[in-house]
Structures are given as C-alpha cells and as structure tokens.
Amino acid sequence: MHPTLKPALRRGWRDLSTVQFGVAPAHALVLGPMDTATGSFLSLLDGTRGLPLLREEGKRMGLPDGHVDKLLGELSRAGLLDDSTGGGPAADALRKRSGPMDRLQADLASLSLVSSEPGEAIEKLAARRTMRVRVQGAGRVGAVVASVLAGAGVGHVEVLDGGHVEPWDVAPGGHPADAIGQRRDTSARRLVRQSAPDRPARPAPPEPPSAPLRQTRRSRQPSTQEGGVGLSLVIIAPRDGLDAYAPDPTATEALLAAGTPHLYAGVIEGTGVVGPLVLPGSSACAGCLFRQRADRDPTWARMLAQWRSGRARHVPSCDLALSTSAAGLAAGHALAFLDGVSSACAGARWEASVPGFDWHSRPVWPHPACPCGASTPVKGDRLTTAMDQHATMAG
Known part of the structure; x- marks a missing residue:
C-alpha cells in the first residue's frame, strides 16, 4: 500500500490543532x-511512499512508535485515505x-469522494470499462x-434509434451540425467513439441463463436473458417525451422478464423527466x-390513449438547456448505479420545468395490482438485494 490523502479534498488548518x-x-x-x-x-502522504518508508520518515x-499506523488508521476510517x-x-x-x-483523472477524483476504502475509486473506474449500457433514443x-x-469510462455504450438527424436534434455534447441528414444511430455511435477515452476492455462472457447470480457487495452481474443479454443497464430516452413521462408498460x-435494470429520461413540453x-x-x-x-386521475387512461394515438407532427418543445440538464442528471444517476451506489x-x-429549472423528486411506489412483483412482501431488503446483484465492481 502507498497511502495518499485524497487530492480531491483541499486541506486547511481551522486552528493550531484542527485540520479541515x-x-x-x-x-x-x-x-x-x-x-504540528x-x-x-x-x-x-502523496502516494509515492510505502508503509515501511513512511514509518521511517x-x-x-520525532513521532512516537506506532503513531504513523494509528494516524493512517484514523484517516482510513474517516474515508480520507486512498492507495496509489x-x-x-x-x-x-x-x-x-x-x-x-x-x-479520467477528474472522474477518478470525484469517485474518491464517494469511495471509503483505499483503492476503491480506481477499482470502480476500471470496472466501468467492462460495463455494457444501451441507450434507446438518440435525440437531444x-x-x-x-x-x-462513454466519456466517463463506460466501455460499451450502444445506441438504438431510427430516422435521420434533424436540425433540432443538434446539441453541444450531442449530434454536431454536420450530422444533419445522417442516420441517428450512426451519428450517435460515432459520437460515442469520439467521446471514449480509449478502446474498451473486452467484456467477460455472460453466464448461462441457468447459472445463479453471484451476490457480492460490489459485483454487478449483467442480465443474460432475452431483452438484456449482457447489459448492465438500459437508458430509455425517447425523442417523444411522452414515452418518458408516461411510458408504455408493454414496451x-x-x-422486466430478463431482470435488466432500466432508467427513463426525456423532455416533454418544457418539463424534464429523469426516472x-x-x-x-x-x-x-x-x-x-x-x-x-x-388511481389519482380516473381519466388518465383515456387521455393517455388520445395523446398516444394523435401524435403531433410538429417540432418538440425540447429546450436545449433543459435537455442538457436532464441528460446530465440521467447520466449521473446511471453512473452511480453502475458504481454500486x-x-x-x-x-x-x-x-x-422551464424557466425555473427546479428539480424535485416525486415518489413512484410499487403498485399491488402490477404484475411486476415489486410490491410483493419478501424477507429482508429486496431493494438492497437487487442492488447487490447489480453492483459494478469487477471481482
């Protein structure tokens, strides 16, 4: 071990005996x-010295015997120590x-802030390179x-969509202006390649469907069943924001059958939606x-049927700042999930919604009438178990 104080945290003396x-x-x-x-x-503690040399220093x-080890233990328990x-x-x-x-240095520094164990941050970053994520929808x-x-180090990012890039699909960080008229999926895949820091590591072969999932604290096992073969996560980001705001359960x-985690994101009529x-x-x-x-609105099914059947052929109201904000929030939650948080x-x-951009959370509870089974009582913490099955640290 070569201990290092997490460089992401600035250090300063509050007084003669207290460090922040x-x-x-x-x-x-x-x-x-x-x-002093x-x-x-x-x-x-800059990562250039091992424990024996630090004890000698x-x-x-003039530090007493055992003081260095005691200090390192306190720093580690406080989550302030990393291992270079x-x-x-x-x-x-x-x-x-x-x-x-x-x-990836900036991403690594950020990961260190939410990783308590020395060496855990770069372990998560390395694990991202073996992840496979599918994004369904290639609009703004x-x-x-x-x-x-892709830029944050996820090694395998697939993009699915149809049609061609329209002028209103262009966005900083998304489709460039010279992609107008090209196939959306082709342009998005090129964007992924250009954003990636390097070529991804080869993914581990998926286990057979009959093999049980290995449950470890930080091991995310991708689904191997139809609908999510080898996928760690699917992000559903439809260009029609209605499909994110009121997604069709049959889609x-x-x-669900494959046990593949998925996250919704989109913009509809000036409102961004993530989750x-x-x-x-x-x-x-x-x-x-x-x-x-x-349950809250008896007319909801009727209204939704009309909205879905009478899709307007106009340019969607997808504010550039709002769509970028929604994309960033969705990517952030996706990365947190992939990292096992x-x-x-x-x-x-x-x-x-514009113009306030005030993000607020609305709970979505498992419904007892839904066949997905999320509301079924089980022993233990079902949500924790699912997170453990899909935690993303390699090995």
Missing part, C-alpha cells in the same frame, strides 16, 4: 486534535494507459447521455407508474 479536509459541506471533514509534527507528516520527524497502487489487476492495467488515465437527451457515459416487458430507475422485481416499473397515476432514482422520478 474539503470545502463543500457534502464531503468535508474535520480532524483533530493534531500536533503530525500535521507536517501529512504532506508525505515518522521516526525522523490499489484496486487490483484491472486498476493496474488502467494506470499503465497514460492517455486514458489523463482523461439520449445522444448526450451516451456521450457522457419494457422483455427487460424512475427500475430494478425488476424490487422497485416500481412503468406499469406501477401508470396505475399510480390512474444506491440511486435516488429507484422508486422516484425527478422533474424540472
């Missing part, structure tokens, strides 16, 4: 009391690729989501969403 790590309250910590010699020793600085050589073989292979690592939202995921029957993240059998699905709304989109949907 971090500026923003979400991740800031205060540690003390700390003497110990404070000076902190500067040696501590003795030269940790993360396993996949992380070592990623470190050797200097070009991609330079591109879907194309940007795909490029962000995801194959994903819910559906963990099949564990959290609310599109069918639950429909039934929940129909409990997502705020599981069992909830986030909405924001």
Whole structure:
C-alpha cells in the first residue's frame, strides 16, 4: 500500500490543532486534535511512499512508535485515505494507459469522494470499462447521455434509434451540425467513439441463463436473458417525451422478464423527466407508474390513449438547456448505479420545468395490482438485494 490523502479534498488548518479536509459541506471533514509534527507528516502522504518508508520518515520527524499506523488508521476510517497502487489487476492495467488515465483523472477524483476504502475509486473506474449500457433514443437527451457515459469510462455504450438527424436534434455534447441528414444511430455511435477515452476492455462472457447470480457487495452481474443479454443497464430516452413521462408498460416487458435494470429520461413540453430507475422485481416499473397515476386521475387512461394515438407532427418543445440538464442528471444517476451506489432514482422520478429549472423528486411506489412483483412482501431488503446483484465492481 502507498497511502495518499485524497487530492480531491483541499486541506486547511481551522486552528493550531484542527485540520479541515474539503470545502463543500457534502464531503468535508474535520480532524483533530493534531500536533504540528503530525500535521507536517501529512504532506508525505502523496502516494509515492510505502508503509515501511513512511514509518521511517515518522521516526525522523520525532513521532512516537506506532503513531504513523494509528494516524493512517484514523484517516482510513474517516474515508480520507486512498492507495496509489490499489484496486487490483484491472486498476493496474488502467494506470499503465497514460492517455486514458489523463482523461479520467477528474472522474477518478470525484469517485474518491464517494469511495471509503483505499483503492476503491480506481477499482470502480476500471470496472466501468467492462460495463455494457444501451441507450434507446438518440435525440437531444439520449445522444448526450451516451456521450457522457462513454466519456466517463463506460466501455460499451450502444445506441438504438431510427430516422435521420434533424436540425433540432443538434446539441453541444450531442449530434454536431454536420450530422444533419445522417442516420441517428450512426451519428450517435460515432459520437460515442469520439467521446471514449480509449478502446474498451473486452467484456467477460455472460453466464448461462441457468447459472445463479453471484451476490457480492460490489459485483454487478449483467442480465443474460432475452431483452438484456449482457447489459448492465438500459437508458430509455425517447425523442417523444411522452414515452418518458408516461411510458408504455408493454414496451419494457422483455427487460422486466430478463431482470435488466432500466432508467427513463426525456423532455416533454418544457418539463424534464429523469426516472424512475427500475430494478425488476424490487422497485416500481412503468406499469406501477401508470396505475399510480390512474388511481389519482380516473381519466388518465383515456387521455393517455388520445395523446398516444394523435401524435403531433410538429417540432418538440425540447429546450436545449433543459435537455442538457436532464441528460446530465440521467447520466449521473446511471453512473452511480453502475458504481454500486444506491440511486435516488429507484422508486422516484425527478422533474424540472422551464424557466425555473427546479428539480424535485416525486415518489413512484410499487403498485399491488402490477404484475411486476415489486410490491410483493419478501424477507429482508429486496431493494438492497437487487442492488447487490447489480453492483459494478469487477471481482
């Protein structure tokens, strides 16, 4: 182990014996009391020294026996310590690729803030390279989501859509202006290749459908059944925002049957929508969403049938700033899920509208009449079990 203080957190002395790590309250910590010699020793935790050398340096600085190990233990428990050589073989292979690592340094620093164990952040980053994600829809939202995921190190990002790029599909981070008239899926796939830091690692072969899922704290096993073969996640980002706001439950029957997690995102009439993240059998699905709304509004089914059958042929109201915001939020929740973090989109949907852009969450509960089974009582924590089955740390 080569300990290093997490470089993402700025360090400063609150007084002569108290050190604050971090500026923003979400991740800031205060540690003390700390003497001057110990404070000076902190500067040696830069990842270039192993434990034996650090102990020797501590003795030269007059620190008592065992003080270095005690300090490192406290820093580790506080989540302030990383390991510049940790993360396993996949992380070592990623470190050797200097070009991609330079591109991913900012993402690695961010991951370190939500990773408590030394070496865990780069382990997650390396695991992303083996992930396979499918984005269904390549409009202003879907194309940007795909490029962000690829740029953040997700190794295999597939994009599905039909038709050709229209002038109103063009967006920063999405389809460029020179793609107008080209096939949407072709343009989006080129965008993914251009956004990726490097060529992805080869994915592990999927297990046979009959093999049980290995449940470990951080191992995400992709689905191997029809509708989601080898997929870690599907993001449904339709160009018609109605299909994100009020998704058709029949459109995801194959994903539910395969146990493939999927997340909705889109923009309809100046309102951005992200969620819910559906963990099949564990959290609310599109069918639950429909039934929940129909319970509150008896005319919902009738209105929805009219909206779906009378699709207007006009340019959709998809504000560029709002669509970019929705794409960023969707990509962020997707990455958190892939990294094995409990997502705020599981069992909830986030909405924001122009001109306020005030994102707020609306709960989506499992409906007892929905055949997805999410409302069925089970022993233990069903949601936690589903997250464990799909956690994304390699090995």
